[in-house]
Amino acid sequence: MRIAIAALALLASAPAVAQTTPIPRIESRDGRHALIVDGAPFLMLAAQANNSSNYVSQLPMVWPMLDRLHANTLEMPVAWQQIEPVEGKFDFTFVQALLDQARAHDKRVVLLWFGTWKNTSFAYTPDWVKLDNSRFPRMKTRDGKDHGVLSAMFPATRDADRKAFVALMQYLKAHDPQNTVIMVQPENETGSYSNPRDYGAKANALFAQAVPAPLVKALGKAPGTWSAVFGAQADRAFNTWHVARFVDAIAAAGKAVKPLPMYVNASLAGPSNVPDPNGVASGGPQQDVLDIWKAAAPSIDAAAPDIYDRKASNVVAYLSAYARRDNALLVPEIGNATDFARFFWPALGRGAIGYAPFGMDDTGYSNYPLGAKVLDEETVGAIARKYALFAPIAREWAKVALAHPTWGVAKGDDGAAQSTVMGDWSITASFGQWQFGQKDWTWIKADKPGWADQPVGGAVVAQLSPTEFLVAGDYVRLNFGAKAGGPAKGMMVRVEEGTLTDGRWTTTSVWNGDQTDYGLNIIDRPVLLKVTMGVYK
Numbered sequence: 001m002r003i004a005i006a007a008l009a010l011l012a013s014a015p016a017v018a019q020t021t022p023i024p025r026i027e028s029r030d031g032r033h034a035l036i037v038d039g040a041p042f043l044m045l046a047a048q049a050n051n052s053s054n055y056v057s058q059l060p061m062v063w064p065m066l067d068r069l070h071a072n073t074l075e076m077p078v079a080w081q082q083i084e085p086v087e088g089k090f091d092f093t094f095v096q097a098l099l100d101q102a103r104a105h106d107k108r109v110v111l112l113w114f115g116t117w118k119n120t121s122f123a124y125t126p127d128w129v130k131l132d133n134s135r136f137p138r139m140k141t142r143d144g145k146d147h148g149v150l151s152a153m154f155p156a157t158r159d160a161d162r163k164a165f166v167a168l169m170q171y172l173k174a175h176d177p178q179n180t181v182i183m184v185q186p187e188n189e190t191g192s193y194s195n196p197r198d199y200g201a202k203a204n205a206l207f208a209q210a211v212p213a214p215l216v217k218a219l220g221k222a223p224g225t226w227s228a229v230f231g232a233q234a235d236r237a238f239n240t241w242h243v244a245r246f247v248d249a250i251a252a253a254g255k256a257v258k259p260l261p262m263y264v265n266a267s268l269a270g271p272s273n274v275p276d277p278n279g280v281a282s283g284g285p286q287q288d289v290l291d292i293w294k295a296a297a298p299s300i301d302a303a304a305p306d307i308y309d310r311k312a313s314n315v316v317a318y319l320s321a322y323a324r325r326d327n328a329l330l331v332p333e334i335g336n337a338t339d340f341a342r343f344f345w346p347a348l349g350r351g352a353i354g355y356a357p358f359g360m361d362d363t364g365y366s367n368y369p370l371g372a373k374v375l376d377e378e379t380v381g382a383i384a385r386k387y388a389l390f391a392p393i394a395r396e397w398a399k400v401a402l403a404h405p406t407w408g409v410a411k412g413d414d415g416a417a418q419s420t421v422m423g424d425w426s427i428t429a430s431f432g433q434w435q436f437g438q439k440d441w442t443w444i445k446a447d448k449p450g451w452a453d454q455p456v457g458g459a460v461v462a463q464l465s466p467t468e469f470l471v472a473g474d475y476v477r478l479n480f481g482a483k484a485g486g487p488a489k490g491m492m493v494r495v496e497e498g499t500l501t502d503g504r505w506t507t508t509s510v511w512n513g514d515q516t517d518y519g520l521n522i523i524d525r526p527v528l529l530k531v532t533m534g535v536y537k
């Protein structure tokens, strides 16, 4: 008895033993991708906190918003200035609080390393870095002036940044065996505006030399100088290579400690033109230089777009450009205003492994005009309703998206219907439809629905088998039918609302009548449906 009591007392006083889980990773299969967390696919329904929310005092204003959003992941900055305020003396108080509180709130974390670059500036470096231009040189402009961005050409800067980043990863290795942190973003929006490259003596000497052989080989180009190989984009290509090599050195050293997935984010340039090297964040991972980043930074798992462009055709072009066989799509930042929320659907349709509106906390800050004017109920609800549908099936959806073709649309700038073909079937998404009947009927005189002229609406479809589709969406009508030249006797057989658990579909109701007669009319409440097509005899 006495022994039993002693054993119980021992158990009660022992610190909770953290469970070790497999380290997260990105898995790619046949050009599709999944973020694997705790050994299984995981869809990151995330939100990014504001830039200055990375202090213990701010955390109580972060979690309630995450809960309201039904988010499963928080993207949170950790700044070099905060962990190494004095050179060589590290302070991980905030990181530990973040880990503890994330676990208590049942959230995963993506750490954003604000180091040498944060929005192309070095504002988040410690004061001892900022104030020492001879040890940590700024870029030089063409006319020899200091530019407000640290140069990527100097090992001292890289080594100091790397040392701090490695210390952070060592802290995670020691204090996060359960992998509360599932991914890391080394640096934030690298590159430099208005100065395509460093024009200092060291950079000029390197620029005059040949493009490194691995880069010309990766791009399939003939060897030559930067100018000969890249022409008008030479300065930018040069800076991109050196920034990417710098970031790769940091990521590689961090991964050697703890091999978490690592991605970089881009301050974007116009999606369909070759950007003006003076107007773009030269050096950053924009879509037209991804191949340079891939060649220069093999330790980086993915490059990702930060989306603040409200033009639907541009957003879709960005999503398409970053969804590559060799690059898992992740939207680590997107504006938090209601009109951005619909792009959740085309992101999922392109296999996104995660999605995060930016500036989601209750610190009272709003980054209008990039995002919403205020984070009111309607603004939060626009994303929260979608996350609420996906939160219970976050793993199921990620599993489906790794194994099956997906298609996603958002209402476009012109509001026109959009179609695709999956297998034998054509699928059309249309917007602003009545809940009954066709818009061109003249015998019903009725106004358009309230949302018809608003920038809302979208859907995602996964093809589970030749005849079965998983469908989700809002403010949309979906019509399924035989494709042109497809089965003449093809028809929609059955539409079920329900959910997925352990790979199995459970039906909660069968849609029919008004809900399906004119197409699947999904309104403000996102729903999950299973559509079964068939061919009659």
Ligand code: DGJ
Pocket (backbone or CB within 6 Å): 051, 119, 188, 189, 306, 333, 358, 359, 367, 370
């Ligand atoms: C993109 C950056 O990555 C974020 O940190 C933030 O500054 C937003 N822009 C603007 O609010």
